[in-house]
Amino acid sequence: MLAHKASAEGIVAAEAIAGKDVRRPDPDRIPACVYCRPEVATIGLSEEEAKRRGIETKVATFPFTALGRRSPPGTQKDSSR
Numbered sequence: 001m002l003a004h005k006a007s008a009e010g011i012v013a014a015e016a017i018a019g020k021d022v023r024r025p026d027p028d029r030i031p032a033c034v035y036c037r038p039e040v041a042t043i044g045l046s047e048e049e050a051k052r053r054g055i056e057t058k059v060a061t062f063p064f065t066a067l068g069r070r071s072p073p074g075t076q077k078d079s080s081r
Contacts, residue, residue: 005030038067 008025015022033041050057 004032038064 005025005027008030012022012025028045029043031041031043033039045053045055047057047059
């Protein structure tokens with residue numbers, strides 16, 4: 001998240017210095033990730049935040065066991081359990 005946010009803010013700063021009309025990056029559209037095994041990434045609002053704002057939500061799930069980057073079952077690096 002830090003690199004994505006910094007990059008977006010850098011573009012805004014450069015455009016502002018150049019005299020262009022700029023808008024601050026929308027924090028709801030900045031991706032975030034967690035460096036674990038398997039990796040996890042998000043973008044947008046959480047279900048909880050969307051409901052708090054009165055936005056209708058639809059939730060989908062995906063089993064870690066179906067991920068191609070998952071370690072083989074029974075190995076030390078298997079993080080699906």
